Amino acid sequence: MDRDRRQVRTKAPNRNLQAGMILRMRVARKKEIGYFLTDGREEVFLHRNEADGPLESGEEVEVFLYHDHEDRLAATMAMPYVGLDEYGWLEVVDLSSRMGIFLDNGINKHLLVFIDDLPKLRDEWPRPGDRLLVAIKRDPKGRMLAKPVTEAEVGQIAVPADHTMKNKQVVGTVYKVIQAGAFLLTDEDHILFIHRDEMTERLRLGQSVRCRVSFVREDGRLNGSMRERKEVQYGEDAEKLLRYLINRDGAMPYTDDTPADVVREKFDMSKSSFKRALGKLMKERRVEQVDGWTKLIDNQVE
Known part of the structure; x- marks a missing residue:
């Protein structure tokens, strides 16, 4: 199945016309700016810009119904990438600090993801060009909108x-x-979790990330890390501490006992990574800890 489109589409039911329907309608009459289409009971307007070409009275066309920018039910011959009650990946094209973010769904009217469905921290919002996994729903007024997928919906996709x-x-x-x-869906449709301690930067919704699988759970879900494997990371973290010490004339007021939040703020590493890096440097007799300070041995300052 196409990763970008999970189809659950049904034919238009026998009821009033609503946004999200895909159905065949007949051209009832023509106007200068477009066409009035009918399903035999109701009419809806198709603007010339939303038609694939000139149409004639009596001609039947397949259209998608949506609410236009003036909140009127309208028709377009463009088909959405993801239809009503489907879920799939859509690109972020714009954002509004007051309303939320807008997604390109293949028609002129972009889909809104309401601010209430987005992370509270603004720097965790997606950016234009990011792609969101969303489900297409109707709001209480019958208008189409997008919502981030639920765990149940992700479970239907994931392997x-x-x-x-x-x-x-x-x-x-x-x-x-x-x-x-953060939870990710990989290109192979595996669910993967990255703990904040395993991030090299704060992740945002819709962001594409390359990482290493650090653990495979019994249920087939993955844990991941954006950091190098420990044997590689030890050396990088130790080098980072050495650079810091050198820039401070060979001494810093941080040791094994420094609180984790201070370590995270100063060095952007976890307390365990910090202690491993310090342990490596002490084992190599490059640093020592004295009276709450870590110091370069023999004043090894470049």
Whole structure:
């Protein structure tokens, strides 16, 4: 199945015309700026700009119904990328600090994701060019909107990973951000979680990320890390601390006992990574800890 489109489409039911319907309608009459279409009971307007070409009275066309910019039910011959009660990936094209974000769904009217359905922290909002995994719904007034997918909907898409995935590099897109980290759906449709301690930058909804699979759970879900494997990261973190010490004339007021939040703020690493890097440097007799300070041994300042 196409990763970008999960089809659950049904034919238009026998009821009043509503946004999201795809159905065949007949040209009832022509006007200078467009056409009035009918399903035999109701009429809806198709602007010339929304038609594939000139139409004649009595001609039947397939159209998609939506609410235009003046909130009127209208028709277009352009078909949406993701239809009503479908879910799929749509590109972010604009944002409004008051309303939310807008997605390109293949027609002139962009879909809105309301601000209430977005992360509270603005820097976790998606940016133009990002892609969101959304489901297309109707609001209480019958207008179409997009909502981030639920866990149940992601579960219908996702496939379990096997243990051969460990330590492989994968690319995924963030579909949910929580305080502890971010959930991604990989290009192979595996669910992957990255804890904040394993991020090299704060992730946002809709962001595409390349990372390493650090653990494969029994249920086939993955844990991931944006950091190098520990044996590589130890050296990088130790070098980072050495640079910091050198720039401070060989001493810093941080040791194994420094609180985790201070370590995170000063060095952008977890407390455990900090302690491992310090341990490596002390084992190599490059630094020592004295009276709450870490110092270069023999004043090894470049």
